[in-house]
Amino acid sequence: MKTTSIWKKIAAAGLLMISLGGTGTLVGGCGYAGVAAAPDGTIVIARNDYFLAGLLRKMFVCKANGSQLVCSETAAP
Numbered sequence: 001m002k003t004t005s006i007w008k009k010i011a012a013a014g015l016l017m018i019s020l021g022g023t024g025t026l027v028g029g030c031g032y033a034g035v036a037a038a039p040d041g042t043i044v045i046a047r048n049d050y051f052l053a054g055l056l057r058k059m060f061v062c063k064a065n066g067s068q069l070v071c072s073e074t075a076a077p
Contacts, residue, residue: 043069
């Protein structure tokens with residue numbers, strides 16, 4: 001029976017962790033970096049994607065209408 005070196009097992013596990021972590025970073029996830037509320041009931045949400053170092057940033061301006069939020073997308077500054 002041929003045994004595998006412990007260093008090869010560690011290297012394979014490290015490579016697997018790096019590749020899965022990189023895939024998770026590129027494929028999904030967005031972080032809501034900021035939420036602010038104004039006295040008139042306007043809520044501003046800044047969304048930063050982790051994909052391409054935040055290239056796809058979006059801003060949403062929401063107004064509370066009873067129990068609903070009516071949001072519209074605006075250009076990011």
